[in-house]
Amino acid sequence: MHAVRNIRLCTKDCLCLYVCPTGATDTETGQIDAQTCLSGCRLCVDACPSHAISLVPEEYPAQQETSADVKKALGILSKSKTEQEIAAFEIEEAAKTPRAKQLAKAIGMSNRIMAEDLLREAGFMLPQSGEVLKLLNSLVESETSDDFPAEAAEKLIQKLRKINASMEEKTMSKTTDNLLEAFAGEAQANRKYLAFSRKAEQEGHLNAARLFRAAADAETIHALKHFEVAGKIGSTIENLKSGVEGETHEYKEMYPPFVEQAEAEGNNAAVRTFTFAMKAEEVHAGLYQEAMDNLDNQEEIFYYLCPVCGNIEKVVPGKCPICGVSGEKFIKY
Amino acid sequence: MKKYICSVCGYIYDEASGYPEGNIPPGTVWADVPSSFVCPLCGASKADFNEKEDDRAKTSSSTSDSHASLPEDISYTAAELSAVFSNLAKGCEKQYDSEMADLYKELAAYYNLKSEKINKPDLESLESLLQNDLSTHFALANDVAAGKHDRGALRALKWAEKVSLMIRSLLNKVESGKADFLKEKNVYVCDICGFIYVGDEKPEICPVCKVPGMKMTQVGRSA
Numbered sequence: 001m002h003a004v005r006n007i008r009l010c011t012k013d014c015l016c017l018y019v020c021p022t023g024a025t026d027t028e029t030g031q032i033d034a035q036t037c038l039s040g041c042r043l044c045v046d047a048c049p050s051h052a053i054s055l056v057p058e059e060y061p062a063q064q065e066t067s068a069d070v071k072k073a074l075g076i077l078s079k080s081k082t083e084q085e086i087a088a089f090e091i092e093e094a095a096k097t098p099r100a101k102q103l104a105k106a107i108g109m110s111n112r113i114m115a116e117d118l119l120r121e122a123g124f125m126l127p128q129s130g131e132v133l134k135l136l137n138s139l140v141e142s143e144t145s146d147d148f149p150a151e152a153a154e155k156l157i158q159k160l161r162k163i164n165a166s167m168e169e170k171t172m173s174k175t176t177d178n179l180l181e182a183f184a185g186e187a188q189a190n191r192k193y194l195a196f197s198r199k200a201e202q203e204g205h206l207n208a209a210r211l212f213r214a215a216a217d218a219e220t221i222h223a224l225k226h227f228e229v230a231g232k233i234g235s236t237i238e239n240l241k242s243g244v245e246g247e248t249h250e251y252k253e254m255y256p257p258f259v260e261q262a263e264a265e266g267n268n269a270a271v272r273t274f275t276f277a278m279k280a281e282e283v284h285a286g287l288y289q290e291a292m293d294n295l296d297n298q299e300e301i302f303y304y305l306c307p308v309c310g311n312i313e314k315v316v317p318g319k320c321p322i323c324g325v326s327g328e329k330f331i332k333y
Numbered sequence: 334m335k336k337y338i339c340s341v342c343g344y345i346y347d348e349a350s351g352y353p354e355g356n357i358p359p360g361t362v363w364a365d366v367p368s369s370f371v372c373p374l375c376g377a378s379k380a381d382f383n384e385k386e387d388d389r390a391k392t393s394s395s396t397s398d399s400h401a402s403l404p405e406d407i408s409y410t411a412a413e414l415s416a417v418f419s420n421l422a423k424g425c426e427k428q429y430d431s432e433m434a435d436l437y438k439e440l441a442a443y444y445n446l447k448s449e450k451i452n453k454p455d456l457e458s459l460e461s462l463l464q465n466d467l468s469t470h471f472a473l474a475n476d477v478a479a480g481k482h483d484r485g486a487l488r489a490l491k492w493a494e495k496v497s498l499m500i501r502s503l504l505n506k507v508e509s510g511k512a513d514f515l516k517e518k519n520v521y522v523c524d525i526c527g528f529i530y531v532g533d534e535k536p537e538i539c540p541v542c543k544v545p546g547m548k549m550t551q552v553g554r555s556a
Contacts, residue, residue, distance in 0.1 A: 004429045008547070031429070056428050067481045072403045073474035074486060075413075077466060077493065082412035084462050087454035094453070099515045102554040103507065106520045106529045107459070107500055109552065113527030114493040116420035119413060121489040127421040127433060135417070145447075152439040159433065 001055040002037040003044050005030065009052035016044035016053060025053075059167055063131060066123040074122040078115045085111035133160040179230035186223035190216045240292040247285035251278050276309035279322045283311055304330040336385040337363050343498045344374035344540075346382060374540040375499055376532050402473060415444035460504050466497055492526040495541045499529055520552040 005016075007030050016025040016032075024036040025044050032044070032053070045053045088108035095101040123131045136157050140150065197212035227233065234242070255278035262270035287303075304313045307330070309323035316327045334349040346352065346366070351359040355373060357366060363382075370379045409417065418441035425434035451458070471494045478486035506514050514531065521530045526542035528549075535546040 064485075066483065066486070068407060069403060069477050070474075070481050070483050070486050071407050073477040074489070075404065075407060075409070077470050077474055077490075078413050078416065079410060080462055080466050080470060081493070082410065082416055082448070083451070084459055086412060086448055087451050087459045087462070090451060090454050091456065091459065098554045100507075102520055102552055103503065103515060106522050106552045107503070109522045109550070110496060110500060110527035110529050112416060112419070113522070113524065114496055115413065115416040116423070117489045117526065118493060119417045120420050121483075121486045124417045124421065125424070125485075127424040127428070127430075127437065132421065139414070147443065147446075149439045149443050152436040156433070156436050156440075 001040045001042075001057050002034045003032045003042070003053050004056050005032050006052045006054070007031075009050050011050040011052070013049050015047040015049060019043040019047045059163065060126055060128055062167070063123070063126050063129045066121070071122045074118045078118040078122065081111045081115040081118065085115060128160055128163045130160075130164050133157065133164060136160065176230055179226045180232070183223050183226040183230065183232075186219045186226060190219040190223060192216075193219065237292060237295060240288050240295070243288040244285050244292065247281045247288065251281040251285065255281070276311075276323055280306075280310040280312070283313075283322075287312060287314075303333040305333060306330055334360070335363065337382040338385045339372040339374065339377050340381050340383055340502060343495050344372050345385060374495075375502075375528075375530065377502070381502075402469075403477070411444045411447035411449070415441045415448060418444065456504060456507065460501070460508075463497060463501055463504070467494070467501060471497070492528075492541055496527045496529070499541075503529060503531070520554075521549040522552055524548045524550055 003025070005025075010030075020026070020043065021041070022036045022038060024033040024038075027033050039058075040055070042055055045055060085108050088104050088111060092101050092104035092108060095104055124135070126132070136153055140153050140157065143150070143153075193212045193216035197209045197216060200206070200209035200212055233239065255274050259271055259274045259278065262268075262274055301314060304316050306312070306320045306323060306325060308325045309320060311320050311322045313330070316330050318327050319325060320327070320330075334347070336348070337346040338344070339346070346363070348362050349359060351357045351361045352370075352373060353359065355370070357370070363384075366379065368379055371377065372381065418437045422434045422437035422441060425431070425437060471490060474490050475487065478490060518531050518533065519535075521532075521535055522528070523530070523539040523542060523544060525544045525548055526539060528539050528541040530536055530540070530549065535549055535551070537546050538544065539546070539549060
């Protein structure tokens with residue numbers, strides 16, 4: 001959505017120049033520079049006292065369908081009006097007096113406008129629509145004449161294809177976005193209910209603890225399904241790669257500023273849990289990478305998890321190198 | 334109370350509602366309307382009005398079996414394709430996309446050249462095409478569009494029918510030797526609906542589609 005100025009309405013109060021953050025409204029052509037205009041910003045639109053600026057969308061919704069019968073009925077008239085247009089312009093050509101020429105010309109112009117309007121309502125309203133794309137495709141296929149402007153038609157087809165594909169993609173990716181958002185929500189709920197279940201156990205509310213565990217498992221079922229439908233599960237090699245990327249992002253980019261912020265706020269518990277996680281993620285990234293490199297290696301490997309900080313080792317250590325807990329606590333996988 | 338219809342543009346004077354904007358109060362019978370009255374829509378004189386016939390008979394005849402004459406397929410002549418593309422070019426200009434507008438203009442120009450010419454047309458042949466529209470084509474299209482609740486199509490048909498009536502009246506004047514009516518007058522064509530206005534100056538708004546007069550183009554007279 002970029003801004004455009006209707007020069008006929010512009011009263012040169014120039015408030016748009018005051019408010020534009022990028023200077024896009026101040027050009028020698030009188031038009032707003034689309035390259036520097038910030039999409040959807042609309043500060044100039046709201047500031048203009050003469051309502052001369054509006055936003056033009058880059059994309060448009062799919063058009064209302066026109067029934068075949070209406071197209072046919074309008075077609076009878078658009079055919080007739082274009083015939084009258086041609087007749088009128090030929091009469092203008094042949095007419096002897098200036099007044100006869102003038103009237104014939106006006107009738108020709110009038111018939112062209114009527115034909116345009118009728119055809120517009122017969123399914124050709126929006127220049128970017130799929131309907132127009134279909135028409136252009138069929139013309140390019142059937143036109144054999146040498147003087148047919150094939151290049152112009154091809155350029156239009158490319159533009160319209162791109163616009164129509166991106167409109168389709170947008171509808172598709174909205175659902176993908178929703179699936180991933182639901183996945184994140186369900187995954188969080190699973191961990192939350194597990195935490196609640198442990199707490200309930202500690203407090204001796206065993207029924208509540210069982211319910212939380214069952215609900216946590218239910219959210220896992222949802223999360224796994226959403227993730228699968230979103231198409232995010234690849235082959236094992238692809239998934240290991242995704243693991244390396246995820247863990248690397250966490251230990252390199254996500255946790256360091258978190259730790260810094262927690263230190264600045266003096267929140268020692270947060271500093272501790274962030275630091276443990278950051279160090280453990282680095283180990284995980286290395287293990288994923290190693291597994292990727294040795295995917296075809298048949299030798300059996302066991303992993304040992306530190307239940308305090310989440311560190312993973314291939315040999316049980318005397319004590320955890322990250323959190324210092326005794327190696328006896330490690331869990332074998 | 335009776336109704337009187339402007340033979341030029343189809344404007345209806347209803348005695349019951351009068352024309353308060355022109356100081357003719359509701360309930361003024363036609364005989365009491367001053368002879369200086371002109372059609373508020375197109376400027377035709379009072380003498381150009383006829384009493385409106387019973388329109389019930391008219392609508393019932395137009396709805397009968399009208400779908401029978403729809404064509405089998407949807408197809409477009411070169412002249413129609415030219416109009417499709419010139420109109421899409423206008424659409425691009427409204428979106429301030431001059432690059433795309435130029436591409437559509439190129440296609441419009443090509444199909445304009447490919448349009449079939451008519452062998453030495455005269456005003457009579459033009460009028461007979463117009464008469465066909467007014468006597469059958471509009472009624473058929475209106476029925477179909479109303480049946481499909483296509484309000485956009487109904488709107489376009491309403492405008493085009495009024496514009497067609499205006500053109501017929503202009504042709505009638507020429508035929509009856511009143512071509513002088515253009516003398517000392519200017520001719521304007523509405524860019525939006527095609528209405529032809531003959532008068533001293535541009536109307537403030539188009540009588541048919543109500544677009545501001547700045548969107549009406551004056552048609553010049555050479556020599």
